Amino acid sequence: MSKDNATLLALLLPPVAYATQQPLIEAELSAEGNAFDAVNLLSESIVKAVTPIYAANLLSDWERVLGIGSNADMTYQQRLEKVLLKIAETGGLSIPYFKKLASRLGYSIEIVEPTAFHVGINRCGDRLMIEGTMWTWGVVISGLKVKPYYFRTGSSAVGEHLSVFADAVIESVFNDLKPAHTFCYFVYQDS
Template sequence: MTHAELLSLLLPPVSYRYSPEGGRLTASIKADGNSLDKAMLDGVAVIDGITPYGRADLLVDWERIYGLADAARQRTIQERLAALLQRINEDGGLSREYFIFLALNLGFSINIAEFSPFKVGSAVGQPLYGDDWVFAWRINAPETTLVPFRVGRSAVGEPLMKWGNELLEAALKALAPAHTVLQFAYAGDPSLLIDEEGDGFLLDEDNDYLDFS
């Protein structure tokens, strides 16, 4: 039952000769009822918008609150949701493992190399890194990371497949420790493994397991 129908039931049964088929009173009740219908739908939309997945038209408001509005212009809905959820859930960290896991949540498999300056006692053949190299992180990532279209997370008109690393670079640069300099090297494919229970882990450059279960 619409609000217009509810309002019509409030009319006195005798004093007004109300006819649902026409008249000024009918038009007034219909206009008021439509306004109440819209108010109710808007209220339901706010409830649906409690999470970013609830209402696509409220995504821009989520991005504005979390400072992602400018970066979202050239991204797909799926990429925008991934960046937003990462920003909502971030709790900060300075370790390589934290940033590897951050990239993994965005759909990128990476590993991070750190450097040590050459010094007395260093092995023959070791690169002659200076003292400033202790502040460098090399982000090793695949040259191409594919982001497929996903029902429920992509919008009509978006490509069925997208590739690129802009989302990865933007997220890492925004959260990288202030004393670090990031280098991005796109080649190869860090070893991302998923076990039977769906837990994921990576092998770092020393073939040690980084467990994120």
């Protein structure tokens, strides 16, 4: 119980009409003081949530406002990093922009784009180009230890891949920022 809030409420009562030491009035003032204490605590957490660094349980509101889908598999630190990255992003569609973005996240990447058949470069028998290939690009991530997930009977579901190698942070950030008409695939290499 906060003596300050209960005392302030007692001072608001007319001094002659109410005796604040009576048990019923004292209990009412104590309950109302506790309610104001709860409001004070909640308001402090809301004030701290002005910046996502101190948002704590209000981080989901930042994700909602920024249009970031929250992933249940991501840790709080990963979610916070994703929010901070979204706030800091300046936008761009170039390869240097995505490479700089990855380096800010702590990744070492190269971006590869499939090329069409070129006379003088390619040879007879090489594939010309599959339709839609010009809208794909790959992100080669090197030096990252990614935990592999293998299909296991009893703990995996029908239709899942036999093995999955993925890093949720970089893949979700790149898939959120890539042009909508493109397909981005990820390749993980040991350095």
